[in-house]
Amino acid sequence: xxxxxxxxxxxxxxxxxxxxxxxxxxxxxxxxxxxxxxxxxxxxxxxxxxxxxxxxxxxxxxxxx
Numbered sequence: 448x449x450x451x452x453x454x455x456x457x458x459x460x461x462x463x464x465x466x467x468x469x470x471x472x473x474x475x476x477x478x479x480x481x482x483x484x485x486x487x488x489x490x491x492x493x494x495x496x497x498x499x500x501x502x503x504x505x506x507x508x509x510x511x512x
Contacts, residue, residue, distance in 0.1 A: 456491070456500035461508040466501050468494035 459466055466484040469477075477497070484492035490503030503509070 454500070456502035458504050459490075459501055459507065460504055461510060464509060466492055468497065468499055468501070470499075473499075 457470060457472075466486060467481055468484060469479060469481065479496040482494060482496060484494065484501060486492050486501070486503055490507075492501045493499070494501070
């Protein structure tokens with residue numbers, strides 16, 4: 448019987464932007480080409496390579512250049 452693994456989204460702060468995957472905490476053996484992620488209106492994004500979910504923390508301050 449297979450188990451579906453429930454994983455929590457990677458929490459992003461304003462200093463973590465622009466968001467990209469793989470993130471620095473991922474093991475190198477499971478790496479893929481770096482892709483920058485566009486957050487949706489709810490502050491969420493999903494990596495098209497590995498499916499890792501990212502979420503902007505509530506109250507995170509996003510600064511534009």
